[in-house]
Amino acid sequence: MAANTLLVELGVEELPPSAIDLLSDSLADGIRRGLDESDVTHGAVMAYASPRRLAVQIVELADKQPDREVERRGPALAAAFKEGQPTKAAEGFARSCGVTVDQLIHLETDKGTWLGYREQQRGETTTSLLPAIVDKALTSLPVPKNMRWGSSRVEFSRPVHWLVMLYGHEVVEGESLGLNAGRMTRGHRFHAPEPIELTHADDYLSVLENAWVLADRDKRRERIREQVLAEAEVQDATAVIDEALLVEVSGLVEWPVALTGSFDERFLEVPSECLISSMKANQKYFHLLDADGRLKSLFITIANIDSEDPEQVIQGNQKVIRPRLADAAFFYATDRKRPLADRAPELAGVVFQKQLGSLADKAHRNAEVAAFIAERIGGSAAHARRAAALGKCDLVTEMVLEFPELQGIMGHYYAAQDGEPGQVAQALEEQYLPRFAGDAIPDSDTGKALALADRLDTLTGIFGIGARPSGTKDPFALRRAAIGVLNILVKGELDLDLRELLELAVAQHQTLVDTDKLVDEVLTYMLDRFRAWAHDEGIETEVYLAVRARPVTHPLDFARRLSAVQAFTRRDEAAALAAANKRVSNILAKQANGDVSSIETGLLQEAAEAALYEAVASCRHAVMPLFAEARYHEALDALASLRDPVDAFFDQVMVMADDEAVRCNRLALLASLQALFLEVADIALLQQ
Incomplete structure (x- = not known):
């Protein structure tokens, strides 16, 4: 069979930048899936996209299905x-x-x-199959919001204007979204507005680049990155390239050109985060820092045109950004006219959740739990109460109402300017940490206490009203809240009992019922999140299950056990001892009503059982102090020495002896062996 390159391109009016990657990848996946289902062999599948086009190029595409x-x-x-x-x-x-x-x-x-x-x-030709495959892929795209235009009944994210389907030199006759396929594409809207005829599917990228379009998403992003870094170097500054902003800007341009503009230095009196948020959110600018890490009164914008008069483009951007920054300066000046604490009464009018009350109610609940945690970890209960009282006040400031992403950050600034204690001001920002996987945890004791209290209040409250997460629905981000609690407790090395914290958090909700059951439910939910936490830490699922089988409610202790068992699995003795524990577990499970509580040394008849008894007794003496100090790595290393006497016991001793006393004695010996390992985890589950 012969093979050639396929090109599919849908030309559209400017797409929402946030949707481009998803639509582009989905189109490529849809066409790939259609070809695979039709048993048409192919090579690499490349997804290309720009604001005005979605394209897929597939190399080495067979010209027909195989005969079968x-x-x-x-x-x-x-x-x-x-x-x-x-x-x-x-x-x-x-x-x-x-x-x-x-x-x-x-x-x-x-x-x-x-x-x-x-x-x-006989296999059908690829060109006869493609129209249906491409049409299905296009009409199945996950368009965020469809629209119609003119008198057409066709719906898509934006009006569509052209459709290219080329197999090598050949046009694939087909129709989709009201368009007939051809070989005519378009270049840059301003630099190359005339239709362009594509001779061969292989020519796509080069033809478009000659027409002022970089259709390769990755190449376009790297071009932007290189230009931004080069502009910053000219200004003797450091460009801060936010990857999410880079992706968004790349979705706004087809031919990126970086230009540097400036703004009045007087705006630098406003906290830099406010200016940066305004530049990023409103204008999609990259900001620059000086050698000391301070914001410079410069910005880099990415134009979608290679202007003959770039200075005019720069002046236009400077003209636009000035009122935006003036707004930020106004919000900041307005907010500073009142102490942050004066805004606390306003929280009573802001609903946290209808059944759980206002943000003022939440702040009150947070104060009790945060104070308790602060005392336990050696912090200041007074600071924790104050931080909780102020924690949500910045949500009703002008600045945060305009830029919600500044919550906590502005609270920190305003509290510090009001003369609040340093840890209190710092905690207002740290309460939101960690924001995502891999993010830092709070540094201050007050920040840790408030961050924990706030998440525990949300978890217990939302579970208490029956709004538990289900499937992919988690509107209150309870999964993230639970993992955040685990991260703070573990990475902050806070040896706190999660059950005790949940009981205290539940007690603050006066309207919740069946509180004992609620505590158990939330505790189970949170400890189950350790599976995801363990996965992120590179810990195997079997290790998690082995530790989860034990009644451990201290997350720090849970994590230490995970680490120790994970290390234990790498030992040569691990597999044999896990198998032996599995065998012991099965034997003892069948003796649920038997008495296996004590060992009589006089009933140890075989040398192997006597040797195991001595080994277990010796290990118990060595490891019990280690268990008391949570030195699980060392304890499991010591228990690894039991492999040989355990193997010998099972090779040479009949556990279920005819003599009931001997049988019970041997069961008791096995129970004592199992009990040592259960001090850490149920390693029998490592066999799964």
């Missing part, structure tokens, strides 16, 4: 013939196959013999 042998099964032989003559069932099957009965074959199966028919089916 098709086998059809008809009626059973017993039903196909009577007295040597074909029945109507046999004749009907033959007609459906386009042959006579005597041209049918016998198919032998484990259920008997059947009439059948085999034929060679």
Whole structure:
């Protein structure tokens, strides 16, 4: 079979930048899936996109499906013939196959013999299959919000204008979204507005680049990055390239050109985060820092045109950014006219959740829990209460109402300017840490206490009203809240009992019922999140299950056990001891009503059982102090020495002896062996 390159391009009006990557990847996946389902072989699949186009290029695409042998099964032989003559069932099957009965074959199966028919089916050409495959891929795209235009009934994210389908040199005749496929594309809206004829699918990227379009998303992003860094170097500054902003800007331009502008230095009196938020959110600018890490009164904008008069473009951007920064300066000046604490009464009018009250109610609950945690970890309960009282006040400031992403940051600034204690001001920002996987945890004791209290209040409250996460629905981000609590407790090395913290958090909700059951439910939910936490830390699922099987409610202790068991699994003795523990667990499970509580040394008849008894006793003496100090790594290393006496015991000793006393004694010995490992985890589960 011959092979060639396929090109599919949909030309559109400017797409939402946040949707481009998803639509581009989905189109490529849809076409790939259609080809695979049709058994058409192909090489690499490349997804390209710009604001005005979605494109897929597939190399080494076979020109047809492979020929294949098709086998059809008809009626059973017993039903196909009577007295040597074909029945109507046999004749009907033959007609459906386009042959006579005597041209049918016998198919032998484990259920008997059947009439059948085999034929060679020629593969269809790829160009005949493509129109349906491409149409299905296009009409199945996950468009965030459809629209219609003109008198057309066609719907898409934006009006569509052209469709290219080329297989090598050949145009693939087809139609989708009201467009007939051809070979005409478009270049840059201003630099190359005339239609461009594509001769071959391989020419796509080079033809468009000559027409002022970088269709390769990755290449366009790297071009922007390089230009921004180069502009910053000219200004003797450091450019801060936020990856999310880079992706968004790349979705706004087809031919990026970086230009540097400036703004009045007086705006630098406003906290830099406010200016940066305004520049990023409103204008999509990259900001610059000086050698000391301070914001410079410069910005880098990415134009979508290579202007003959770039200075005019720069001045236009400077003109636009000035009122934006003036707004930020106004919000800041307005907010500073009142102490942050004066805004606390306003929280009573802001609903946290209808059944759980206002933000003022939440702040009150947070104060009790945060104060308790602060005392436990050696911090200041007074600071924790104050931080909780102020924690949500910045949500009603002008600045945060305009830029919600500044919550906590502005609280920190305003509290510090009001003369609040340093840890209190710092905690107002740290309460939101960690924001995402891998993010830092709060540094201050007050920040840790408030961050924990706030998440525990949300978890217990939302669970208490029955709004638990289900499937992919988690509107209150409870999964993230639970993992945040675990991260703070573990990475902050806070040896706190999660059950105790949940009981205190639940007690602050006066309207919740069945609180004991609620604590158990939330505790189970949170400890189950350790699976995801463990996965992020590179810990195997079996290790998590082994630790989860034990009644551990201190997350720090849980994490230490995970680490120790993970290390234990790398030892040569691990597999044998896990298998032995599995065997012991199975044996003891069948003796639920038996007495296996004590060991009589006088009943140790075999040398192997006596040796195991001595080894277990010796290990117990060595490891119990280690367990008390949570030195699980060392304890499991010591328990690894039990492998040989355990193996010898099972090789040489019959556990279920006829003599009941001997049998019970051996069961007690096994129970004592199992109990040592259960001090850390149920390592029998490592066998799963």
